[in-house]
Amino acid sequence: MRQPLIACICLVAALLFTVKSRGDDPMVVLIANPSVIQSSLSLETVRAIFAMRQRTLADGQAIHVFVLPDGDPLHEAFAKKILGVYPHQLRLAWDRAVFSGTGQAPNEVATAAEMVKAVATTPGGIGYAYRSELTNQVRVIDID
Template sequence: MVWLRAVLVLCLLSLTGMGAKALADDDPAVLLVAHADVATQHLTRDTTRAIFAMRQRTWPDGQAARVFVLPNDHPVHARFAKERLAVYPHQLQLAWDRMVFSGTGQAPDRVRDQAEMCERIATTSGAVGYLEREYLDERIQVITMD
């Protein structure tokens, strides 16, 4: 009887569009992180998207932002782009390519893996990136998003 109730609840959640996404939003698997010297503690999704699309090159307080990303085919990059920025990885790449080829901007710095991402963010003033929770350490801070 209990399992039937659980199945019913899951069906209702999936019909209302809440399912796993709602659970993931409460405790995101991939977190927005920054260097410890960044004064900003919270960003909207639009501002975060603008920073990662390289359209906004500074933090809200005016400090220069240095963006780090994983390779396009890395599963954590795909999850961050889709779940946190609400864009596909190829859309980010198209935006970066357009700026580079037109001479109006540059692409973010690419790192090989999450260990390198953590190290580069911890040692680069104004840095921003993303990590899974298990890669966090005391040298970087988590930036909340809505």
């Protein structure tokens, strides 16, 4: 009688400690060029930006999206934990837009360091990075 109760309590405790909201992962953050004036964006807006459906910010500034290759652990973490989609779902959306002629794919960089540099040097640049790899040349954008 006690073993099922203890097992149930352990399961509930484990679930409580592992559940996080999408924007609460302290390791992966949304970054932007300092020219981006918004300090936060809604999750829906971030999803639209990375699905390449939204090409400008609210102030009219053009967005330049940077991503890492599909198999990169940082890309997978950003897609799954922040956007709530699998990397292959993003790739399908980008390929569909490119092949139909209705859009374009994001700019792909090879490494996390290149991501930070590309975002830092491109007005309107938006990407993602591990918090530990940030420089003072990019801004962290909160996700509401």
